[in-house]
Structures are given as structure tokens and as C-alpha cells.
Amino acid sequence: MGTRAERTRERLLAAAMELFAERGYDATSAGQIAARAGVTEMTFFRHFPSKASLLVEDPYDPVIGAAIRRQSPDLDPITRTARGVREAWRELPPPAVDEVRVRLRIVAQTPTLRASMAGGTAATEAVIVDALTSDGVGRFEATIAAAAVMGALNTALLEWSLTADDDLGGAIDTALDILSDRRG
Amino acid sequence: MGTRAERTRERLLAAAMELFAERGYDATSAGQIAARAGVTEMTFFRHFPSKASLLVEDPYDPVIGAAIRRQSPDLDPITRTARGVREAWRELPPPAVDEVRVRLRIVAQTPTLRASMAGGTAATEAVIVDALTSDGVGRFEATIAAAAVMGALNTALLEWSLTADDDLGGAIDTALDILSDRRG
DNA sequence: TCCCTGAATGTTAGCCACTAACATCAGCCG
DNA sequence: CGGCTGATGTTAGTGGCTAACATTCAGGGA
Missing domain, CATH: 1.10.357.10 (Tetracycline Repressor, domain 2)
Structure with a gap:
């Protein structure tokens, strides 16, 4: 299953794709992605250097x-x-x-x-x-x-x-x- | 001399070029440019849609x-x-x-x-x-x-x-x- | 010259991307 | 089971950018 960090990263990516599909890229914030992944906004930016890098x-x-x-x-x-x-x-x-x-x-x-x-x-x-x-x-x-x-x-x-x-x-x-x- | 808005725009542009030369682009904020032009940050964004547009x-x-x-x-x-x-x-x-x-x-x-x-x-x-x-x-x-x-x-x-x-x-x-x- | 109207600017308040410093917690290793 | 390391949380802040509303100024008509 990979390390813990890898799983978090996967959850963030999946959450982001869901939200982008639901309301579009501009309308979803990094905080919302993190929340859906059960994590903090800080943690999001530790796994991805920017929102665009998703x-x-x-x-x-x-x-x-x-x-x-x-x-x-x-x-x-x-x-x-x-x-x-x-x-x-x-x-x-x-x-x-x-x-x-x-x-x-x-x-x-x-x-x-x-x-x-x-x-x-x-x-x-x-x-x-x-x-x-x-x-x-x-x-x-x-x-x-x-x-x-x-x-x-x-x-x-x-x-x-x-x-x-x-x-x-x-x-x-x-x-x-x-x-x-x-x-x- | 052109209208007032044009003069303000010129002052903003000149102030920006000065500051960019002094400390570089990333290190100068829109507020600093506005201040040197004797104007508010708001006014800056009324004349330029973004800092990059300068x-x-x-x-x-x-x-x-x-x-x-x-x-x-x-x-x-x-x-x-x-x-x-x-x-x-x-x-x-x-x-x-x-x-x-x-x-x-x-x-x-x-x-x-x-x-x-x-x-x-x-x-x-x-x-x-x-x-x-x-x-x-x-x-x-x-x-x-x-x-x-x-x-x-x-x-x-x-x-x-x-x-x-x-x-x-x-x-x-x-x-x-x-x-x-x-x-x- | 004085006023007066609309353009230009200011004020306040706020959102979001992104960063830093420090505290805490989870899991694996012996 | 105890401790060590990496993953996460907390707090606080900066800067780009926007919106709603108030204020002031410039320039033309009377």
C-alpha cells in the first residue's frame, strides 16, 4: 500500500479530481481539497508545491x-x-x-x-x-x-x-x- | 499632459521600474509601488489588472x-x-x-x-x-x-x-x- | 469665477495561495 | 513496551487580488 505519505498524497489527488469535476478548478480551494482528504491545508502544500502541480x-x-x-x-x-x-x-x-x-x-x-x-x-x-x-x-x-x-x-x-x-x-x-x- | 488617470498610470509604471531595478520583481509588492507613486494599492489594481501586466x-x-x-x-x-x-x-x-x-x-x-x-x-x-x-x-x-x-x-x-x-x-x-x- | 457632476481615489473588509516556526502525534525498530 | 523519526497539526503572517461603499478632486457650464 505504500508508505503513509504516499497514501495521503493519493487521497489528496483523488479529492482534488472529484472537486474539480464538481465545481471546477478555480472554484475549489486548497483548503477544500485538504478537508475532503481528511487533512489540513498545510499538509496539502507539503505534498504538492502548488495547486497547479496537481x-x-x-x-x-x-x-x-x-x-x-x-x-x-x-x-x-x-x-x-x-x-x-x-x-x-x-x-x-x-x-x-x-x-x-x-x-x-x-x-x-x-x-x-x-x-x-x-x-x-x-x-x-x-x-x-x-x-x-x-x-x-x-x-x-x-x-x-x-x-x-x-x-x-x-x-x-x-x-x-x-x-x-x-x-x-x-x-x-x-x-x-x-x-x-x-x-x- | 493627458488626463489625470493617464498621469497616475505613468507614475505607477515609473515607480515600478525603479523598484524592480532596486530590489527585483519578486521583492517589490504592489503596495510599495503604489506608495512610491503616492497612491493606494487599490488604485494600482485599477490601472493594472495584475502586477505582471506592468x-x-x-x-x-x-x-x-x-x-x-x-x-x-x-x-x-x-x-x-x-x-x-x-x-x-x-x-x-x-x-x-x-x-x-x-x-x-x-x-x-x-x-x-x-x-x-x-x-x-x-x-x-x-x-x-x-x-x-x-x-x-x-x-x-x-x-x-x-x-x-x-x-x-x-x-x-x-x-x-x-x-x-x-x-x-x-x-x-x-x-x-x-x-x-x-x-x- | 463658482459650482456641480462624474471620474478618480480612498477605506474597509475579505478570500486565497503559499510560507515559516514550533508543537504534537503516529507508527516502526529494537 | 519505550523511544525515535517522519508525518501532521497549530498559529501566524505576507502578498496578490476583489468587492461595496464613501470621498475627493478636476474641469466644464452658468
């Missing part, structure tokens, strides 16, 4: 970095990054995809969260820049490529989350094809 | 929309958007460029502001999508193109603000060339 965590950064490093260095940085991102997302098992959609749907409908999502990709962009520069790409070029791909990817994810489409990989492919026209 | 306002949206519409519809959406954005920024007079740099430098050094900057470009992205779709581009494709170009542009602006480089146009050109390889 929804915009992305634990896939290492996978993305590795996938980019696997791409041929002959490709231009944007294509390499785009292909790496595609492969990384393809490794997600179906249940995780469903969970991602539930969360992204809330983010898509909450303007302030869209902003924090963009902010939350800073770490991912750093990973991409590292992967690209380790293969000789200039830092400025790598930074621009990372920002462009993440901008396109985030937007594609948000749009996809609002559709009934099940094919996440297809949506990502379509979006990244707009950036680099070759099929990967 | 720095991330971008009044150039209509210019960008018009510039994109001027591009040939034969080009792919990303190239068209990139060229429009270049032309729009080229119309900025040098004093405005200096002012933009002062502000962006603060944004670049403040992580929370980088996030609000991304959020603040939502309006610009909407303008870009409108311009593209009015020429027959699909909505999804237009949305992705707008997000990618704005991601690259914002990143380029932040990087440029931290250098001693005077040539803003050149920096933008370099960044957008990474997205669409033809010179415009």
Missing part, C-alpha cells in the same frame, strides 16, 4: 531526452526533437493516456492553468536543449527548437484532450508534421 | 495580424506567420526597442514572469489564428503554427534581452529561420 506534473522528461539522443544527428534540430517527442509519447500505456486526457481537459478549460502549463515545460525544454547540444547543436538554435516544439506539442495536447479522439499518437504526429514536413 | 503587455497584436495577412497565401502557415512577425517587429522605432529590452530583461530573470509571458501571448495567438484561417488554413493547423512561432519568438526575445546586441531584427530573423528555412 495537474501539470510531467514525469516524462528523461524519456524524452533519451528518445532525442537516439535520433540521427544528420537531421535538423527541429526534426530530431519532433521525432524524439513522438517516440516518447508512443511509449505511454493506454491507461496513462486516459489519465492524461482527464487532466488536460481541465487545463484546457482554465486559462490560468494554460499559463502554468507553459511555465511547467521549462524543465522539459532544458532536457531537450541538453540532448541537442550534446550532439553539437548550438545552444541558441537548440533553445529555439525546444521552445517551438514544446509550444506546438502543448497546444496539440490541449486540443486533443477536448476531442473524442482516442489516437493521441496520431494527434501528435499531425501537429509535429506541421513543424517538420517529413514523416518520422 | 511588464508583459504587448500592444502590437493588430500590427502582427495585418502583417500576416499581407503574406502570400501560397506559403505554408509557419513561413507566413514567421514573415509577418518579422515585418511587424521591424516597424518598431528604436526607443521602443530599448524599452522592450529593459522589460524583457526583468522577465528573463524572473521564472514566474516567464510563465505569465507565455500566458500573455494567448491573445496574440488568437490574432494569428484569425489571420491564417481567413485565408483558408485549417483551424488546427493554424493553432499549431501560431503556438510554434510564438514559442520560438518569445524565447528569442528573452535570449536577446540578455545580450548586448542592438540588432533585435537580426535576432528574430535568426530564430525564425530555424523554423522555416527560407529567407524572408
Whole structure:
């Protein structure tokens, strides 16, 4: 069952998702989430650094970095990054995809969260820049490529989350094809 | 001298820039800015919807929309958007460029502001999508193109603000060339 | 010039996200 | 069963931001 802290964390997350579904993100306070989880507001912030972090965590950064490093260095940085991102997302098992959609749907409908999502990709962009520069790409070029791909990817994810489409990989492919026209 | 409200707004803006330079963005509160401007915290929020809006306002949206519409519809959406954005920024007079740099430098050094900057470009992205779709581009494709170009542009602006480089146009050109390889 | 009307500002009160310092309690280890 | 450590509670506070209502000021008409 995991340690006590892990169980509390799970209860907080479950309570938050319930409340978000009932009254929306903005209308539910951290204190309410904590109360439903049978815990104090303080405890909530000990498990989650912010209210937004309930929804915009992305634990896939290492996978993305590795996938980019696997791409041929002959490709231009944007294509390499785009292909790496595609492969990384393809490794997600179906249940995780469903969970991602539930969360992204809330983010898509909450303007302030869209902003924090963009902010939350800073770490991912750093990973991409590292992967690209380790293969000789200039830092400025790598930074621009990372920002462009993440901008396109985030937007594609948000749009996809609002559709009934099940094919996440297809949506990502379509979006990244707009950036680099070759099929990967 | 303009109306009274305009003068108050100017004093608030000037006071804010002073304080940001003295102790940084996070360490100065809205109340302190108001006090230095000889006004109440309430009045501050009547003139600026948020503390971040002191720095991330971008009044150039209509210019960008018009510039994109001027591009040939034969080009792919990303190239068209990139060229429009270049032309729009080229119309900025040098004093405005200096002012933009002062502000962006603060944004670049403040992580929370980088996030609000991304959020603040939502309006610009909407303008870009409108311009593209009015020429027959699909909505999804237009949305992705707008997000990618704005991601690259914002990143380029932040990087440029931290250098001693005077040539803003050149920096933008370099960044957008990474997205669409033809010179415009 | 004086007034007077509406805009600009002040006052008060409050919510929420988030943080810090210190006290308490629960569970596992020997 | 006793003690030690990590998880939780308590209290107190800051800062961004909003709402309802009172007050003052600026500028145009008489």
C-alpha cells in the first residue's frame, strides 16, 4: 500500500479530481481539497508545491531526452526533437493516456492553468536543449527548437484532450508534421 | 499632459521600474509601488489588472495580424506567420526597442514572469489564428503554427534581452529561420 | 469665477495561495 | 513496551487580488 505519505498524497489527488469535476478548478480551494482528504491545508502544500502541480506534473522528461539522443544527428534540430517527442509519447500505456486526457481537459478549460502549463515545460525544454547540444547543436538554435516544439506539442495536447479522439499518437504526429514536413 | 488617470498610470509604471531595478520583481509588492507613486494599492489594481501586466503587455497584436495577412497565401502557415512577425517587429522605432529590452530583461530573470509571458501571448495567438484561417488554413493547423512561432519568438526575445546586441531584427530573423528555412 | 457632476481615489473588509516556526502525534525498530 | 523519526497539526503572517461603499478632486457650464 505504500508508505503513509504516499497514501495521503493519493487521497489528496483523488479529492482534488472529484472537486474539480464538481465545481471546477478555480472554484475549489486548497483548503477544500485538504478537508475532503481528511487533512489540513498545510499538509496539502507539503505534498504538492502548488495547486497547479496537481495537474501539470510531467514525469516524462528523461524519456524524452533519451528518445532525442537516439535520433540521427544528420537531421535538423527541429526534426530530431519532433521525432524524439513522438517516440516518447508512443511509449505511454493506454491507461496513462486516459489519465492524461482527464487532466488536460481541465487545463484546457482554465486559462490560468494554460499559463502554468507553459511555465511547467521549462524543465522539459532544458532536457531537450541538453540532448541537442550534446550532439553539437548550438545552444541558441537548440533553445529555439525546444521552445517551438514544446509550444506546438502543448497546444496539440490541449486540443486533443477536448476531442473524442482516442489516437493521441496520431494527434501528435499531425501537429509535429506541421513543424517538420517529413514523416518520422 | 493627458488626463489625470493617464498621469497616475505613468507614475505607477515609473515607480515600478525603479523598484524592480532596486530590489527585483519578486521583492517589490504592489503596495510599495503604489506608495512610491503616492497612491493606494487599490488604485494600482485599477490601472493594472495584475502586477505582471506592468511588464508583459504587448500592444502590437493588430500590427502582427495585418502583417500576416499581407503574406502570400501560397506559403505554408509557419513561413507566413514567421514573415509577418518579422515585418511587424521591424516597424518598431528604436526607443521602443530599448524599452522592450529593459522589460524583457526583468522577465528573463524572473521564472514566474516567464510563465505569465507565455500566458500573455494567448491573445496574440488568437490574432494569428484569425489571420491564417481567413485565408483558408485549417483551424488546427493554424493553432499549431501560431503556438510554434510564438514559442520560438518569445524565447528569442528573452535570449536577446540578455545580450548586448542592438540588432533585435537580426535576432528574430535568426530564430525564425530555424523554423522555416527560407529567407524572408 | 463658482459650482456641480462624474471620474478618480480612498477605506474597509475579505478570500486565497503559499510560507515559516514550533508543537504534537503516529507508527516502526529494537 | 519505550523511544525515535517522519508525518501532521497549530498559529501566524505576507502578498496578490476583489468587492461595496464613501470621498475627493478636476474641469466644464452658468
